[in-house]
Amino acid sequence: xxxxxETFTLANGVKMPRLGLGTWQIPDGDTIYETVKSAIDAxxxxxxxxxxxxxxxxxxxxxxxxxxxxxxxxxxxxxPAELKSYDLxxxxxDATMSALGLEQLxxxxxxxxxxxxxxxxxxxxxxxxxxxxxxxxxxxxxxxAIGVSNFNIADLNNxxxxxxxxxxxNQIRYFIGDIQDELAAFCKxxxxxxxxxxxxATGAILENAILLEIAAGHGKSVAQICxxxxxxxxxxxxxxxxxxxxxxxxxxxxxxxxxxxxxRLDELHDIATHLEGPRRAT
Ligand code: A2P
Numbered sequence: 001x002x003x004x005x006e007t008f009t010l011a012n013g014v015k016m017p018r019l020g021l022g023t024w025q026i027p028d029g030d031t032i033y034e035t036v037k038s039a040i041d042a043x044x045x046x047x048x049x050x051x052x053x054x055x056x057x058x059x060x061x062x063x064x065x066x067x068x069x070x071x072x073x074x075x076x077x078x079x080p081a082e083l084k085s086y087d088l089x090x091x092x093x094d095a096t097m098s099a100l101g102l103e104q105l106x107x108x109x110x111x112x113x114x115x116x117x118x119x120x121x122x123x124x125x126x127x128x129x130x131x132x133x134x135x136x137x138x139x140x141x142x143x144x145a146i147g148v149s150n151f152n153i154a155d156l157n158n159x160x161x162x163x164x165x166x167x168x169x170n171q172i173r174y175f176i177g178d179i180q181d182e183l184a185a186f187c188k189x190x191x192x193x194x195x196x197x198x199x200x201a202t203g204a205i206l207e208n209a210i211l212l213e214i215a216a217g218h219g220k221s222v223a224q225i226c227x228x229x230x231x232x233x234x235x236x237x238x239x240x241x242x243x244x245x246x247x248x249x250x251x252x253x254x255x256x257x258x259x260x261x262x263x264r265l266d267e268l269h270d271i272a273t274h275l276e277g278p279r280r281a282t
Contacts, residue, residue, distance in 0.1 A: 002254050003018065003019050003231065003251055003252075003253050003254055004017065004019060004042075004043040004044060004045060004251050005017075005043075005045075006018040006019075008193055008236065010145050010168040010169065010193055011166060011168050011191040011192070011193075012144075012145060012168055014106070014144050014145045014168070015074075016046065016074055016106070016107070016145075016169075016193065016236065017044075017045045017046035017074050017236075018231065018236055019044075019046065019227070019231060019236065019237055019238075019239075019251060019253075020044070020046030020047060020048050020074070020076070020195070020236060020237075020238045021035075021036070021039045021044050021046065021047050021048065021238065021239070021240065021247070022048050022197055022198070022238035022239060022240035023035070023036070023047065023048060023049045023053055023055055023059060023240060024050070024053055024197065024198075024240060025053070025240070026053070026055055026240065026242055027054075027055065028054055028055040028056075028057050028058045029058060030058075031058075031242060032055040032057075032058030032059060032062070033058040033061055033062045034062075034242075035062075035241075035242045035247075036058065036059050036062035036063065037062045037065070037066065038244040038247055039247050040062065040063070040066045040068060040073065041244075042244070042247050042248045042251060043251060044247070044251065045068075045072055045073050045074060046073070046074040046076075046236075047059055047063065047073065047074070047075050047076070048076045048171075048195070048197075048238045049075070049076065049077050049078075049100075050077055050078035050080075050109075050111055051077060051078060051079065051080050051092055051095065051096050051099075051111075052078065052080050052081070052111060056077060056096055056099035056100050057099050057100075057101075059075070059100060060075075060099065060100030060101040060102055061101065063075060063100075063102065064101055064102070070102070070103075070104075074106040074107070075100065075102065075105055075106050075107075076105070076106060076107040076108070076109065076171075077096045077100065077105055077107075077108060077109075078108070078109040078110070078111040078149060079092050079093065079096075079108065079109070079110050079111060079130060079133075079134070080092060080111055081110075081111040081112035081113075081114065081115050081116050081150075082115040082116070082117075083130070084115070084123055084126035084127070084129070084130055085126065085129055085130070086129045086130065086132055086133045086136075087133075089110075089129075089130045089133035089134065090133050090136065090137070093108065093133070093137050093142070093143075096108075097142065103142075104141070104142055104143070104144065105142065105143045105144070106143070106144050106145065107143065107144070107145045107146070107147060107168075107169060108134060108137060108138075108143040108145075108146050108147075109146070109147045109148055109149045109169065109171055110127065110130050110131065110134065110147075110148045110149065110151075111149050111150070112149060112150040112151075113127055113148070113150060113151050113152075113155040124155070124158040127155065127158060127159065128158065128159065128162050128163075131148075131159050131162075131163055131167075134146040134165075135163065135164055135165045138165055139165075145168045145169065146165065146167065146168060146169075147167040147168050147169030147170060147171070147192070147193075148167050148169070148170050148171075149170065149171035149172070149197075150171070150172060150173075151167075151170050151172075152183060153182070153183055153186050156170065156186070156187070156190070156192070160190065166190070166191070166192070167192055168191075168192065168193060169192060169193045169194075169195060170183075170187050170192050170193075170194055170195070171194075171195040171196075171197055171238070172184075172194060172195070172196065172197070173196070173197055173198050174194070174196030174197070174198075174199065174230055174233075174235055175196070175198055175199050175200065175201040175205060175226060175230070175272075176201075176205060176208075176211065176225075176226055176229055176265050176268055176271065177201070177205060177208075177268045177269055177270055177271035177272060178201070178269075178270070178272065179233075179266070181266075184233070184235060188234070193236065194234075194235045194236070195235065195236040195237075195238055196230045196233075196235045196236065196237050196238065197238045198240075199226050199227050199229075199230045199237040199238065199239050200223055200226050200227070200239055200240075201226075201271075201272040204272035204273050205222070205226065205271050205272050205273070206222045206223060206226075207222075207273070208222070208268075208271050210264070210265075210268065210271075211225055211226070211265075211271075214257070214261055214264075214265070218255055218257075220253075220255060221249060223239070223246070223249060223250055224249060224250070224252065224253050224255075225257070225265075226239075227239050227250055227253050228253040228255065228257055229257060229262070229265050231253060232256070232257055232262060
C-alpha cells in the first residue's frame with residue numbers, strides 16, 4: 001500500500017511515515033504484541049504509544065521481534081501529562097526506554113499541557129521546564145525528534161517563545177465533525193507537523209448517514225473515508241485497531257476525496273454519537 005510508504009519530513013529533517021498505528025487503550029501483553037506485529041506485517045512503519053497507555057513493553061517487544069531493521073520503524077512515546085518538572089520528565093523518559101527495550105526513540109512528546117485531572121489549568125512555567133528536559137533528551141541523541149500533544153495555540157506559543165529547539169510535532173484529536181483547523185494552520189505556519197489521534201472518533205462516527213453515502217460512492221468503508229480525510233488534510237492519522245483485517249483496511253486509502261466531498265465533510269459538526277476519552281485541548 002503506497003500510503004504506508006509515504007513520509008513527511010519534520011523540521012529537523014527526520015522522516016515520519018504519513019500514517020501510523022494508534023495504541024491508546026490496547027492492553028499490554030499478548031493483545032498489544034499481536035496488534036503491533038500484525039500492523040508491521042501489514043506494512044505499518046509508524047507506531048504511536050505513550051507511557052500512560054501502559055503498553056510500551058509489548059510495543060517494544062513487537063518492534064524488536066519484527067525482523068524489520070530498527071531504523072525503518074518510527075516509534076513515538078509520550079511523557080505523562082502529570083509529570084511537570086525537568087527531573088520527572090528525564091526519569092520518565094528512562095522508564096519509557098527501558099519498557100520499550102530500545103536504544104533510541106523516533107519521537108518523544110509531552111502528552112498534554114496539564115495533568116488530565118486538571119484540564120485547562122495553566123502549567124506554562126512547568127511546561128517550559130518539561131520542554132527543557134525534552135531538549136536535553138534530544139541533544140543526547142536518544143530521541144530523534146521532540147514535540148507536544150494536546151497543545152493549543154497559547155500552549156505552543158509558550159514553548160516557541162522560550163525554547164532552544166522548536167517542537168517538531170503537535171499530536172491532537174482530529175476527526176470529521178471535530179476538526180481543529182485554526183490550530184492546524186497555526187502549526188503549519190510554525191513548521192510543526194500535526195498528527196491526528198482518534199481519526200474514527202473512537203468509532204463514534206462510523207454510522208453517520210453522510211459518511212455512509214460518500215463511502216458507498218467510492219466503494220470504501222466509512223473508516224477509510226475518515227482516515228483519508230485526515231490524510232488529505234496533511235495531518236498524520238493514527239487510527240487504532242486490534243483487528244488484523246481492519247488494520248489492513250485502515251491503511252488502504254490510496255484514493256482521492258474530491259474537493260466537494262472534502263468541503264462537505266469540513267462542514268459537518270458534532271456528529272459523534274457516543275464519544276469516549278478526553279475532550280479536545282482548545
Ligand atoms: P477494533 O480495535 O475492534 O477494530 P480511533 O482510531 O478513532 O481511536 O478508533 C478506534 C476504534 O474504532 C476501536 O474501537 C476500533 O475497534 C474501531 N475500528 C478501527 N478500525 C475500524 C474499521 N476499519 N472499521 C470499524 N471499526 C474500526
